Amino acid sequence: MPQMAPLLWSSxxxxxxxxxxxxxxxxxxxxxxxxxKYNPCSTTYPQKNWKW
Known part of the structure; x- marks a missing residue:
């Protein structure tokens, strides 16, 4: 029955x-x-000691 087709497709x-x-x-x-996980404080660069 073609009347039931919309009900079938909607279900x-x-x-x-x-x-x-x-x-x-x-x-x-x-x-x-x-x-x-971005932590800007985690990247620490070692400080160079310029004084001998």
Whole structure:
């Protein structure tokens, strides 16, 4: 029946969106994005002793 086609595609679309949302949420919480650990104070240059 052609009248049922929009209901079928809309339910499949909702199912797809639900699965996509579930996948994105699970990957975010299981594997959080890595953040750059930038510490400007960690780079210390040794001071040169100019006096002998």
């Amino acid at each position: 499949l679309f909702v199912f797809f969106l639900f699965n996509l949302l579930l996948f994105l949420i699970s990957t975010y919480f299981l594997l959080p994005p890595s953040k750059m």
